[in-house]
Amino acid sequence: MTSTQLNDSDESRFRTLQRARMIIAALALFGGAEIAELGTPTSVLVLSAWLGVAIGGSIIRQLIAGTGLRRTLIVHLVAVCFLFAFLWGGDWLVTYFSSSADYDFLVTRIENHAVLTLAIYVLGLLSTVLFWTRSYTLTLEVFAAGLASLWLLSGHRNYQLDAPAALSDLAFNLGIDPQRFFLGIGVLVTAFLALYLFLAAGRPIFGAANPVPANGLRRVLQATAALVLFAGLFGGYTYLVDRRYSEQLSRASEGVGQSTDEGESPLGFHSAVGKTKQPAALVRLETGYEENPTNPMLYFREGALSEYNGREFVTASPDYDTDVPRAAPGQTFTSNETLDATNRKKVTQSVYLLSRHKSAFALDIPQHLRMMRNPDPQRFDMAYQAVSLAPTISSQLLIGEDVGDPNWTQSTRDHYLRAPGSATRSERQGDASTEIPETPILDSKNEDLRYERFARKILSSDDSPVAKADTIVKYLSTESIYTRKPGHQVTQGGDSVAPYLFAEEKRGYCVHFAHAAVYLMRLAGIPSRIATGYLTDLTYAKDGHILLHVGDRHAWPEIYVRGVGWTVLDVVPAQAENEQVIIPDEKLLDELMGKLDPLEELTPPPPEGERKPSLPEQIFDSVATKRNLVFGLLGVLVLWVLLKSWTRHAYRFARDDRRRVQLAYASCAATLADLGHPRRFGETRRDYAARVRATAGVDVHPVTDLNEHNAYAGTMSGATTPQAAVVHTRETLREHFPLWRRAIAFLSPRSIARIGRW
């Protein structure tokens, strides 16, 4: 091992990197302590890691100075012996000489912590020594760090927004949207690793025969390119998935997203990937609602889907479902609906949103909505109050009632009865078949007639409409198996309900149940629709405070009972493969309840208006736009072209002959490097010229001669001009490299990496 001194530049880089590694160690340990309980105080472990890194650095200095490692090894050996002697001896002393029970396990307690501390120290030391003596260590470290971060964040995959718990808790405590938080962490980690690579890739590798780094900057580019690819994949994947955030979010929220645009559906038939526990809202009942007919379950309606578009139910135009406010949270709303309040009770609710909502939700039919003062903007996104006329009569008591509103027009009635096959019913006068084949039976509108037959099969014509609806719901409840992974084939534009309803095992979740129920009800002549919103179990409420989760989102069927209005008639499957109810975190509920100061809220609400985003959100929103992305990419492209052009043609604009010669040589060398024939480290220009002629057939001797003459003789050789030498080289290049190769070479970063170093 040759000894060498650290020059000033290397010394500075050495110290910077040592400090960077200490910071990384500290972050990794604090992060690790958040994820897995380490037991030993994190500060002790961080100090131990720092000591390891520092001692590792000291070992490197000894290597450089050539003083050998004997003393260091001896010190370590002695320390380890001392530690084990202390532990073993201490244990012996305590065992034989201590009479107090408090000291029985004193040494064991120390040992527990000492082992982990020692392990961290050793890890810090070894990794530092390897870092400075082996070039591949950096790659391994960066990949390990990248993989560890990926593993950590991958708990968040498939929109499990509450995993990993430590990070989602942190996001929640900081009042940051978890999705943005995770994304932010991913970007920060990527940027940090890139920065670390940038700093570390050009580091000297000690202990080699020639400790001056070879191809250091090439490593920078290679490593940076790998990271850019990583970031690109990460960003690209996020983009692809995030583009349809609100629809994809439905996969974590029982298949029920938030879109309420006309003609669209927020419901997804794909396998729901989880019932995420991300808190969505805190609702406080200001009025007792003991008369709740669906007790202990409580339905908060957000939207309604009553238009059948030939494939599924979507949001209808505002002419229909006028009982649904279609208002954003914070907007004032007063209903024009006139309702018979006989079987209803006025219930006031205060809603405190914990995540972004597009539409306000409330119990049953809201009469009024108004914004409230937000008791804790750090915690709550917004607060509003709703007054609803909530039903007090059970659907069982409505069995003999009629359905539909006599004031409806025919088109409204038809709207609420439209279902697969209903439009062509007149073509099948007298058809009483109840046979349900495996394959669809399509009518002239390509709608499946099996639903009609199914309804005919399970219903008795003598029953009243509400009784029929009840029969349908009971049948589906008995026969259905609740699962978030029904495993059906979902095709764009296809029928996603048939694989559920006509299968031997009726596997699905609320989206399937609601669709099937409403199809059958409509075909039985019962005006019905699908409602979306939240379903919660009041058993877990505390003092009327209900914590709603994203996973509590639900879709359910409703029928219109004359004199009563839209009535919930939900399918409750008797069998379930997954748990159906999220049990709230009571500690969180208590904490949120504590944040509601009633005296604050009873003051007048602020002026109505759009919610003001916070400063970080404003910055984020202004920077992170598609426009900026496009221009950013364009900027990179322009810069690339400029740099490439400069490497090739800069000699034309040189200020003097000497410089011109240098740039001319650089131009040829850069072109050859891009074509895969770079000059190797330590190779003389003469050797390089000879090699290139032998292997690639390209003649760079003229420009090489010029350059050397220029460098050593100090004068220009009169044999040729720089321009002529470059032209000559280019001619030989064209002879041996086809156009497509030269074109691709323009994209190679090699020449850019070596700018200024020809």
Next chain:
Amino acid sequence: MNRALSLLLVAGSLVSSAAFAQPEGVQLVPVVDGGAPSAISDEDANKTAEELIQEAQQLFILRQPIDARSKLLKALERAPKDYRPHMFLGTYYLSEVAHFQLAHRYIQAAEKLFEEKYGNETDQLDPGSDRAKSPFPFREHSRLLYLLGESQLNLDDYAGALKTLDRFEKLYWDDWYPGTRAWVLMKLKRVDDAIRVAQAGILQGAEPTRTFNILGILLSLRNNREMSLNAFSRAIKAELTLGGDGQVATPLNNAGEVYSELFQDRKAEAAWIQALQMPDGCDHILPSLNLTIMYINELRLFQGERVLSDFESCFAQRSLRKDTEHRALLALARGRIALRAGDIDKALTTLTQAAERQQWFGKIGTDPADLKFASTISLSQVLEARAAALRDEVTTSIAMSTRNALESAWLETRAWWLRRRGREIGLDDLLQLEDLSIRNTDAMVEYPTLGDALREFSTPSFQKRMARMIATEDRPLAKYYYELYSATNYISHGDTESGKQALERARAGFRDNDRLARAEVLRQQILAMNKNAGLIFAPSDTDTRESIRLRSELYELLPSHIRFSDLALPLRSVDMTGGAEDALDYFRDALEDRRFEVVDDRFKEDARYSLVIDARQKEQGTTVTISIWDRTLNQGVVNVSGSVDDEEASARLANQFIEKAFRHRIDPPAEPLPKLEILEGML
């Protein structure tokens, strides 16, 4: 230039990721009606605070607490300086909602407003004070101090609660006071003072139900168990006099715990069963949990599961209560039953739930560290068991075997880490492992297998602790558990001779119904023998016979212990019938390679079980039936059959058989329950 480029690329990645992350903005929907928004009407708008308070009180009586709460909040708005709405809200949150922070906030506010208006007890005791001359609402003041003390107690502010009780004592006395003071003193570790206060309180006419109950607990802390039972008996009697309002289950449960400490297991069982039959039997999980733990120790696992299910059903009927208080404990108990029963998947699911951060189990007097310790230790045992289960899985490809091997190694590593964490919790948070005191704490671990979880302690210190505990233990039966722990520690450190001696002592002391303990002794004996078995010289015939006998006995007692300890069930023979040779060979090879060991002919008579494989070729495939035959009972004890037409199906069937073979099959018969002297003349 290079650095600039790199920085540019970094910035580019930042911008690109940030840009991709932009969520869609919230689009406001136009107001629907277009008219002026109208104010929400309020029927209480014209009422005074006094009226609202009156109405609120009526509504509380009518069991409409949410409406009452809303009225009180409005009263607060109308009269912010009136202490009464604060006090009523505090009472409501304290007693109905159990939100102690909120309750404390309201009560503190009430106290402050009260003092501003009337002064406090110090003023009343100062003859020179003007306040002392003015009318003072003593009753309300005493109530406020009571509420303040209760809220502090529930927030674990024992020092604060004691100060409040001192203030109360200056002016007042009430029948709840001695019991509460004794409880607070107990929490402050002043047990003797607490006993004195409770005893004095009883003489002064304190509320007998609560005070006797607390006295019983205090006496048991001082190991005065007979008197403790006496006190519980008085508490039960007092509760019974209250009729439907009495909470008899609490002192009955506590009495059961004392019986359990005394190793009078049948009396403990009787007490807990009696507690569960009371109207308030499922108000708390403890009677069910205690009973379940006992059943686990006696390997009455199905009965234990039934107890937990009965508790859940009973609790569900009381719709006002939530299950968050005991969810973690239920999960822990279920997990341990599943582990002993051999259902590893269920054990892993439930124990992971028990260890989850979100489980909060309310105020049942148990230290959260106890739950953490128990769930950490349990989870480590389950992971070890899962690793063992993976090792005996019949695989169909090298990839599968490799995956299992890697996963097994990972599980072992995690189990080691969890054991380490368990040790730290036990030492740091649980006062140097006071939970080792058998049946004398609120610990939720099964004592028989706790020694295995602590095997990595250094032998000198561990043995010293065991010696100390044996020396200071006044209960003979408890000592055998310490011997078992000592043995486990010795054996794991290679000192098999000392281990065997300790095991012999333990084995001699365990009773017939200490089945889990006996199973653990057998397991340790087998492990010790395996450690002794040399690499070069074969074990002696005596040792081999002994090993066969022990393993057979262990299999009869607790089959899962064989599987999860990486042992093999000794077999007399593998009997193959049916004619489908390929299938027979496959299953014989698959099973012999794993948890089944055919013994040498010399030892046939010592082995109790045989493996019987029947494979018959049929039209739809090969029908295979695998069973274990018990020679002693002369009957099959495990039976699995299925149709196999390819290797995957065969592997599935073989794994099914292994799974079933080491599952708990039947509970031992229950023993008759004695009459409880504490209930003499009462029930």
